[in-house]
Amino acid sequence: MSDTSRIFISHAGVDRSWAEWASWHLEHAGYDTELDCVDWKAGENFVERMHEALERENPMLVLLSSAYLDPGRFTTDEWTARFAQRRKDVDVKLIPVRIDNVDLRTGIWAPIIVPSLCDLPSEKAVQLLLESVGGVLGPPAPATAPRYPDSPAPAASVDAGPRRPGSLPSVWNVDRRNPAFTGRDGVLNQVHDGLSGAGRVAVQALHGMGGVGKTQVALEYAYRFAGEYDLVWWVSAEQAGLIGEQFTALGVELGLVEAGADSTVAKSKVLGHLSGQQRWLLVFDNVVDSEDVLPWLPRGGGHVLITSRRGNWQQIAHAVELDVLPREEAVRFLAEQLPGVDNDEAGRLAESLGDLPLALAQAAGYLAETGMAVAEYRQLLVEETRAVLDLGRPVDYPRPLAASIALGVAALSEVDPAAVAILRLCALLAPEPIAVDLIVEVAQPTEPYPAMLAPLPEVIGRPLVRQEAIGRIGAYGLARVGSGTVTVHRLTQAVVRTQMEPSAFAELSVHLQAVLGRMYPGDPRDPASWPDWGRLLPHLLAVDPAHTDDPALRLCACDAVVYLIGRGDTAPARQLAVNLFEEWRHRLGADHRDTLRAASEVIWALRDLGEYSRLQPLVADVLSRQIRTRGESDPDTLRSASDLGIILSLLGDHQHAEEVGRDVWQRRRQVLGEEHPDTLRSASSVAATLRDLGRYQEALTLQHQVWDQRRRVLGEEHPDTLMSANGVASVLGELGDFQEALTLWQQVRERYRQVLGEEHPDTLMAASNVVSGLAKLGRYQEAMTLGQQVWNQHRRVLGEEHPDTLASANNVVSALGELGRYQEALTLGQQLWEQRGRALGEKHPDTLRSALSLAIAYLNQGRTLPGRRMAELAWKGLRKQLGAQHPTTQKAAEVRDTAMQMMGGQAGGNKKRRR
DSSP: OOGGGGGGEOOGGGGHHHHHHHHHHHHTOOEEOOHHHHOOOOTSSSHHHHHHHHHHHOEEEEEOOOOTTTTTHHHHHHHHHHOOOOOOOOTTOOOEEEEEEOOOOOSTTEEEEEEEETOHHHHHHHHHHHHHHHHHHHHHHSSSSSOOTTTOOOOOOOOOOOOOOOOOEEEEEOOOOOOOOOOOOHHHHHHHHHHHOOOOOOEEEEESTSOHHHHHHHHHHHTGGGGGOSSSEEEOSSGGGGGHHHHHHHHHHHTTTTOOOHHOOOOOHHHHHHHHHHSSEEEEESSSHHHHHHGGGOOOOOOEEESSHHHHHHSEEEEOOOSSOOOOHHHHHHHHHHHHHTTTHHHHHHHHHHOOOHHHHHHHHHHHHOOOOOOHHHHHHSSSSSHTSOOOOOOTSSSSSSHHHHHHHHHHHOOOOOHHHHHHHHHHHHHSOEHHHHHHOOOOOOOOOOOTTTTTTHHHOOHHHHHHHHHHHHHHHSOEEEEEEOOOOOHHHHHHHHHHHHHHHHHHHHHHHHHHHHHHHHHHHOGGGGGHHHHHHHHHHHHGGOOOOHHHHHHHHHHHHHHHHHTTEEEEEEEHHHHHHHHHHHHTTTTTTHHHHHHHHHHHHHHHHOOOHHHHHHHHHHHHHHHHHHHSSHHHHHHHHHHHHHHHHHOOOOOHHHHHHHHHHHHHHHHHHHTTTHHHHHHHHHHHHHHHTOOHHHHHHHHHHHHHHHHHHHOSSSHHHHHHHHHHHHHHHTTOOOOHHHHHHHHHHHHHHHHTTTTTTHHHHHHHHHHHHHHHTOOOOHHHHEEEEEEHHHHHHTTTTTHHHHHHHHHHHHHHHHOOOHHHHHHHHHHHHHHHHHHHHHHHHHHEEEEHHHHHHHHHHTOOHHHHHHHHHHHHHHHHOTTTTSSHHHHHHHHHHHHHHHHTTTEEEEEEEOO
């Protein structure tokens, strides 16, 4: 058959068993089908294949269910695309069938006849499916060529195919299904693919830490794909000695042995029977050791699914690690179980619980039963973790989460005290991957040394013994062990912390703070150090540097703010800086060096967030305190003085900014040297101010000098070096060398993209400059296209009224005017002028530049009176802020004169002054 005659089966991921059932029976009836999970191969682009399938006018079989009609699923795109095709061509084939009790009495599906396959016996469901398809497409083409006359008839097929999904096999001992089970479609389908891809016994092992829902996933798998099996048998394998009894029960069910038969005999009979069968599934739940289950694995064409906390299954099975729920699925679970809770509240609760399925189930059960407010539950989770995690045990779990964790720790203590010591130090760090190198550093003997870590010095320097101890933490379900890392869930950490004596907890905390303070990753402005900063930062924050007495940790915390700002994560940087500043001001005093350092980081974060109005009073206070306590030439004092110069420039006071900047530059050369990175920052700031003042040749000479020095000292791709390259390009543009400026801007943008990423604020700044360069070369359509893109990115990353966002908007206004789209330019120009007035103040040079752009937009529309008023406003303000000789001021004067000429007046004005 051609592609246009193939039946495309559209289904939700949760309904995959129905899709495969429908495909099997349609294929065996002679129809040709296309099913994503069967016909699309690994490595193909799923989105492209789906687009191709929906573009064709081939028949579409739609398996309607509650999940299929969930607006958040991609299936919405599938069925709406087919409805759109049918509006253009009524002959496009749509074949809907209902596979659960979804209500179709209202909405777009209400007038459409939809046969229901649910709750029918398998044979009736197959018959109705074929009738539904045949009624639209007609009978299928013969599946085989006609038989040669008088030749013997072929043997009839004995494979009746899979039963209707949801129908259970005759041999079945699985516990009841969990009606609250949510999500995990990807994992279930991954397990199904693994089991279905072999012609021998396929074995899949689900493993993961305690509470992630391994048993629940196995249970859901058994029910969801029950129609594919003639036998499903569940074996509780936590106690290896009881496996034989359960095999005996299976032998009795199959009629192979009598009740009470010896388990050895039953094992032989059952394994022998299964080796000759095809459609069976054995589930070994909660296996402790792979050796416990190995003798019980059958040979043949069936499937085995194992759940275990351990991950060492390479010799027996394909291992699938189960992690916590994705946040979206965790929120959906809570919203379904707690109808009065909105998604935001559910999201906060899911975050507090670390998306752990057992914790989510416990919380949902307890909250539903008691009616406690979610906010109160979250607060109690912080204050009384152990008590809260002992409440609300779900019926599907053997014990509450806290008890499960406590039992695991107790059992581990009897086997490996060093492993427990590692777990305890991990409990005080972040619930993020902890590098084994960090554990080794913490475990090094020092004076004083925490008694809680006493078992570690003997094993920490022996890699094999150390790794065995770490592996046992994972084997007992208390952590995830990765390549060179250990990850302990936040709730496991909380329970382990409750088991510590307060004095021992404090002793270990002080030790961790000292170790983390020594593990300084390097210059936080250098991208080469950022991977190390990224690994260290979560754990540095976990030990609460705001309350530390360790000076090295306080310094490290301040530099962590610099790292976050450098990475473009300015909002969390401000949050951390403000937290450090306020706490240290209270504990150490307002004049303490570390307090003032934290204040400096607050200033830098506010600057990057565009909150200019708050900067000058804060930097003035910090600077005066530093001069009084540290002296005028202290490096910290000079940094604050440099900050003052930059802030003055941002506020439009360029003349004062140059004076301050030159003074700091001179002092830094004397104190730090000509090519110290801080000295070069001062030189770069002075060059930028010279450009703002219109002294372009001086600016170009200095920018070139700094760029050369930075390339030599910091390297070609250091962000400071790229900033100097950008500065050179900007001055070239002001001098009229547009092509060279554009070429350099494009190079800078590309390097920023490689070093910092596509949407880092510095990358967007460089992209905005490229837009300006394109416009100066008359390439207005290119400028418009890129300008709109960059403006949208700025709005998304920095917000609607950030100064950098408004600068991008100004590029768009200019491009609109040059393209003759005057009304759009006028509308956006008016909006931009008002926004800059709010964000920067009415007298800021950038606000006045927007007034000038707005004047031009008015004049382009022939609206001379408002155009003249705006030009006059811009000219007067710029003359005062930048001086009469500044190029921008002169341009404003030209626009003002043009407006007056258009009105029939005289440039310059001759009106007599009022007395």
